[in-house]
Amino acid sequence: MKRSVSNLLRVIEWLLIVGGVVLLLAPMIIPYSDMYSFNRDFREAKSAGIYYEGPREKQTFFESKLTIKGVIYDGENLNVYVRGCRLGSGSKLPQQAVVHLPSGETLGPRSWGGTMNLFCGTGVYSYEDVPAGLSQITFGQESYDEAFSFEIPLGKEVAE
Amino acid sequence: MKRAKGHIIRWAIIVVMGIIVLGAMTSFALTPERGIRESLLGMNLPVEVEAVSVIDAGGIHAVVFWDEKYQMYHHSFMKQVLGLFWEARGGGFGTKPQEEWQIKFGEGYSTQGSRAYHYVIGWINDHEVATVEVLWRDGTLEQMEPAMGRIIHFAREGEAGSSSWMVEELYAYDRNGNRLYTLDNMNYFAAAE
Numbered sequence: 040m041k042r043s044v045s046n047l048l049r050v051i052e053w054l055l056i057v058g059g060v061v062l063l064l065a066p067m068i069i070p071y072s073d074m075y076s077f078n079r080d081f082r083e084a085k086s087a088g089i090y091y092e093g094p095r096e097k098q099t100f101f102e103s104k105l106t107i108k109g110v111i112y113d114g115e116n117l118n119v120y121v122r123g124c125r126l127g128s129g130s131k132l133p134q135q136a137v138v139h140l141p142s143g144e145t146l147g148p149r150s151w152g153g154t155m156n157l158f159c160g161t162g163v164y165s166y167e168d169v170p171a172g173l174s175q176i177t178f179g180q181e182s183y184d185e186a187f188s189f190e191i192p193l194g195k196e197v198a199e
Numbered sequence: 200m201k202r203a204k205g206h207i208i209r210w211a212i213i214v215v216m217g218i219i220v221l222g223a224m225t226s227f228a229l230t231p232e233r234g235i236r237e238s239l240l241g242m243n244l245p246v247e248v249e250a251v252s253v254i255d256a257g258g259i260h261a262v263v264f265w266d267e268k269y270q271m272y273h274h275s276f277m278k279q280v281l282g283l284f285w286e287a288r289g290g291g292f293g294t295k296p297q298e299e300w301q302i303k304f305g306e307g308y309s310t311q312g313s314r315a316y317h318y319v320i321g322w323i324n325d326h327e328v329a330t331v332e333v334l335w336r337d338g339t340l341e342q343m344e345p346a347m348g349r350i351i352h353f354a355r356e357g358e359a360g361s362s363s364w365m366v367e368e369l370y371a372y373d374r375n376g377n378r379l380y381t382l383d384n385m386n387y388f389a390a391a392e
Contacts, residue, residue, distance in 0.1 A: 045206070052209035059216045067223055101240045128223055129237030157223055182243040183269060 067157040075153055077108070077120060077161060084111040091193050093120075100180070100187040103131045107178070107189050108161065114171040119178050119191075121151070124159040131160040133187070138166055139177040148180070225284035231262045234285025235275055242292055245269060252346040254354040259288065259311070261318050261354030263346060271295040272350060274320050276309050296322035296349065302380050303388035304351050306366050310359045317364040321351035324391065329374045337363035 084090035093107025100123075108120040117138065123131035132155075135148035146166045153162025164178075179188030221227070228234035231250040239246045248264040251272075264273045275290030289309060304321025319333055323345055331351050332342045345351055357364035369387075371380040380389050 048206060049209070052206065052213065055213050056209060056216070059213065059220070063220045064216060067220075101243050103240070125240070127226065127237050127240070129241030131241075134241075134243045180243075183245045185243070185245075 069156065075161075075163070077153075077163070080111065080118075080163075081109055081120075084109075087113075089113045091191065093191055094189055096189065098187040098189065100133055100185055101182070103133075105133070105187055105189075107191060110176075110191055110193065112169070112173065112193055115167070115169060117146070117166040117169040117173075117176070119164045119166075120161065121164065122159060122161045126158060128157065131155060132162045133180045134182070136164050136178060136180040138164075138169075139179070140170065140173065141175055142170070144170075221280070221284070225280050225286050228285045229283065231260070231277060231285045232264070234277055235262070235264060235273070235287050238275065238287045238290075238292070239273070244273070244293060248273065251350060252352040254352065256316050256318075256354040257356030258314065259316050259356070260285075261316065261352070263320065263350055263352050265347065265350070269295075272320075272322075274318065274352070276316055276318075291320070294320075294322075296324065298324060299391055301325040301389045301391050302328065302351075302371055302382065304366075304369055304382060305387065306384075308364070313359050315357050315359040315361065315364065317355050317357060319351065319353040319366055319369070321369075321387075323349045323351065323371065325371070325379065325389075327373045327379060328371045330372045332370045332372065333366055334368045334370070335363065336365045336367045 081090055089111055091110040091112060093109055098105050103123040103125040105121060105123045108122050111118040121132055125131045132151050135150050137145050137147040139145055146169065149164045149166060151162030151164050153160060173193050175190065175192050177188055177190050179186065226233065226237060231253060232248060236246050245266060245268065247268060248266045250262050251265045252263040254261045260277045262275050262277050272294050273290060273292040276288040278286045278288055280286050302323045302325060304319055306319045308315050308317040330342055330344055332340055333353050334340055341353055343353060355364050366384060369382045370378055373379055
């Protein structure tokens with residue numbers, strides 16, 4: 040009798056543990072989205088010679104540590120890939136961002152699409168009808184006295 | 200004895216997991232200000248705000264936050280998880296009371312299951328106004344003193360799909376009880392002269 044209660048309890052315990060890991064903990068750590076495959080984008084862009092590295096620099100914007108993962112620019116479309124990290128359930132990436140061109144023109148603002156977990160998020164900001172032959176862009180945003188601004192040279196592409 | 204040890208270890212794991220999940224959901228926010236932080240950061244809004252009006256509308260709280268530095272307010276429905284931790288459940292953010300209106304209000308609602316949470320929010324620039332009164336569509340009257348003398352805030356719980364919780368009219372009175380403004384859904388503001 041005592042033994043069977045213990046066994047039942049053991050089953051309940053394991054159900055709670057496995058259920059908790061699969062349903063609650065895993066989704067917080069593994070970003071759930073099959074819409075984005077950034078690594079594949081980068082691989083393809085590298086072999087096409089249209090991938091550019093971002094500056095090795097971290098900037099803080101609303102408590103989120105931002106880095107540029109890369110830029111894909113084919114002379115017409117410009118995609119800026121950004122990673123932002125901050126512990127918390129809210130969004131870790133700037134709501135919106137603009138691109139400043141050397142000509143003084145501004146593209147955007149654009150909001151992002153991407154994936155996020157409890158610690159970090161990665162997203163892409165996409166701009167269309169971009170002038171060809173750009174050698175440098177500035178990617179940034181301001182909001183209520185907080186700002187970030189990355190200077191990204193588009194001089195030398197990174198090949199695979 | 201050995202069996203008991205296994206149970207204790209498993210329950211310890213379950214409790215730790217529960218704490219992690221609860222922490223991720225609520226950030227263990229013991230105050231409304233702490234509970235709204237994630238929403239504000241996510242929207243790239245400053246987090247130095249103060250809860251100036253908290254209305255208990257049944258299962259949910261309607262909270263208005265004031266940002267003194269940028270002179271704007273946010274409102275959010277908030278749930279108290281386990282009766283302790285404040286968790287935001289959507290709202291409206293970054294409204295700046297503009298000088299061009301003496302008084303202005305808007306209403307909205309949030310449906311959660313079979314319940315609807317209706318709110319009225321607005322602001323007053325006319326310093327004569329001392330109290331605000333709402334006449335709900337079901338005939339009940341409710342009065343409030345504007346938060347900080349300028350923010351109008353009402354919230355009520357009702358049945359989802361029922362219209363009895365909408366605003367019929369909204370009145371503003373001076374210190375002596377004289378009616379200064381009568382507003383409704385069609386005339387929801389009074390312009391400054």
